[in-house]
Amino acid sequence: MLGITILGNNSAIPAFGRHPTAQIVTVADELFLVDCGEGTQMRMSTFRVRQSRITHILISHLHGDHFYGLTGLINTMNLLNREQELHIHGPAPVESVINMHLALANTQLRFTIHYHTNPAEGGIIHQGAQVQISCFPVTHRIPCWGYRFDARTGRRKLLVEKAKSLGIPAEFYKKLVQGHDYENPATGACIRNEWVTEPGPVPPSYAFCADTLFNPAIAGYLQGVHTIYHESTFLESEADKAAIRFHSTARQAALLAKIAGVKCLLLGHFSSRYETLEPFLEEATPIFPNTLLAWEGTTFLVRPTAVSKPA
Numbered sequence: 107m108l109g110i111t112i113l114g115n116n117s118a119i120p121a122f123g124r125h126p127t128a129q130i131v132t133v134a135d136e137l138f139l140v141d142c143g144e145g146t147q148m149r150m151s152t153f154r155v156r157q158s159r160i161t162h163i164l165i166s167h168l169h170g171d172h173f174y175g176l177t178g179l180i181n182t183m184n185l186l187n188r189e190q191e192l193h194i195h196g197p198a199p200v201e202s203v204i205n206m207h208l209a210l211a212n213t214q215l216r217f218t219i220h221y222h223t224n225p226a227e228g229g230i231i232h233q234g235a236q237v238q239i240s241c242f243p244v245t246h247r248i249p250c251w252g253y254r255f256d257a258r259t260g261r262r263k264l265l266v267e268k269a270k271s272l273g274i275p276a277e278f279y280k281k282l283v284q285g286h287d288y289e290n291p292a293t294g295a296c297i298r299n300e301w302v303t304e305p306g307p308v309p310p311s312y313a314f315c316a317d318t319l320f321n322p323a324i325a326g327y328l329q330g331v332h333t334i335y336h337e338s339t340f341l342e343s344e345a346d347k348a349a350i351r352f353h354s355t356a357r358q359a360a361l362l363a364k365i366a367g368v369k370c371l372l373l374g375h376f377s378s379r380y381e382t383l384e385p386f387l388e389e390a391t392p393i394f395p396n397t398l399l400a401w402e403g404t405t406f407l408v409r410p411t412a413v414s415k416p417a
């Protein structure tokens with residue numbers, strides 16, 4: 107199971123009770139913070155997110171509404187006696203900005219921060235036991251990356267009758283589910299894993315597409331992804347403004363979801379010019395029906411999907 111908890115869904119200026127960009131991606135017992143706009147730590151407190159469980163922070167780009175909350179959050183972690191290491195991924199200057207703030211305040215951190223600069227062309231940035239994370243470049247006014255999460259389950263489905271008929275002892279079934287072959291200790295004969303198991307469910311996957319101009323090429327990074335968050339700063343009536351400011355409209359977000367062949371689209375990063383959000387949904391759903399508004403305080407769950415058997 108993978109969960110996305112929306113902490114902030116607005117663009118540059120907080121408005122109508124909406125806050126700058128931040129969201130928590132939960133995979134198993136690990137939390138990943140994606141962007142950290144101003145006030146993110148207060149939003150975490152409101153929605154009872156345990157910041158001590160955050161292991162990685164992923165910053166998409168250095169516009170203030172995506173990272174002005176980072177120094178404050180790090181400072182609070184320090185005051186709460188965090189000892190666990192923290193990984194921060196993003197554009198290279200993040201490290202110097204944070205270090206400058208901490209140095210000016212003469213703050214000595216009790217924990218180690220590992221900074222990781224995103225490769226310009228994107229790529230895998232984290233290989234964990236539960237999830238693989240990669241970044242991909244998007245099209246914004248300054249360098250900006252989206253993040254893709256591929257949960258791992260790696261578990262295969264055991265065909266018990268077949269395993270029994272081939273004489274595999276029950277105590278080896280756990281290993282079969284993990285993908286191991288069985289070797290008969292008496293005869294040395296090998297029973298290949300795929301003879302007695304079949305593929306398990308497809309692990310959940312999610313991509314945060316950050317701030318971007320509509321760019322169909324981004325779909326290339328989203329192949330096989332179940333759910334995406336795509337910005338929709340504007341409605342189509344303001345498409346000219348969207349283009350000038352390197353942002354997208356709700357219609358364009360829906361088009362991208364359709365081109366990428368994903369299953370679910372979350373819309374966010376709404377301009378402060380809009381008081382109500384329903385028009386975003388009305389604009390997107392005729393193109394991509396399974397569209398949801400990324401309401402703050404909501405956790406969206408992505409479950410493993412069953413593998414359809416070949417006919």
Ligand SMILES: [Zn+2]
Pocket residue numbers: 167169246317
């Ligand atoms: Zn931006």
